[in-house]
Amino acid sequence: MIHGMNHFTITAENRDATLGFYCGLLGLEEGQRPDVGFAGAWLYAPGNSIAVLHIYWDRPMPAGRTGVIDHMAFTCSNLKAVKARFDAANIKYDLRQQVGSRTWQLFSIDPNGAKVELDFDATETL
Numbered sequence: 001m002i003h004g005m006n007h008f009t010i011t012a013e014n015r016d017a018t019l020g021f022y023c024g025l026l027g028l029e030e031g032q033r034p035d036v037g038f039a040g041a042w043l044y045a046p047g048n049s050i051a052v053l054h055i056y057w058d059r060p061m062p063a064g065r066t067g068v069i070d071h072m073a074f075t076c077s078n079l080k081a082v083k084a085r086f087d088a089a090n091i092k093y094d095l096r097q098q099v100g101s102r103t104w105q106l107f108s109i110d111p112n113g114a115k116v117e118l119d120f121d122a123t124e125t126l
Helices: 015-025 079-088
Strands: 008-011 029-031 040-044 051-056 072-075 094-097 104-109 115-120
Touching: 015 029, 015 040, 015 051, 079 104, 079 115
Parallel strands: 008 051, 072 115
Antiparallel strands: 029 040, 040 051, 094 104, 104 115
């Protein structure tokens, strides 16, 4: 029945900080969003026609920031450049290689308290 993941939706407090993190730092692009009757944004991976992240601007923030979903993960490339961007922006992260597959995993927290995982191929180098 399920063929794949379509998108995640987050609630955000600060539009500029949130777009700065996902678009400025991570390289997603704000794109077409239908008029669904409330404020928000749809973010796309470059060159893709399906939004991977939907954002609400008009909802109150939940008391437990992550709720039942622990984190969202994105497949990425160019670990060295991404790490440099995080370092230059002075954004905290945890970088490790997964046991077994050796996939590089960079974990960070977005401006709204959501945990974000960026996965890089094991062959990438620092």
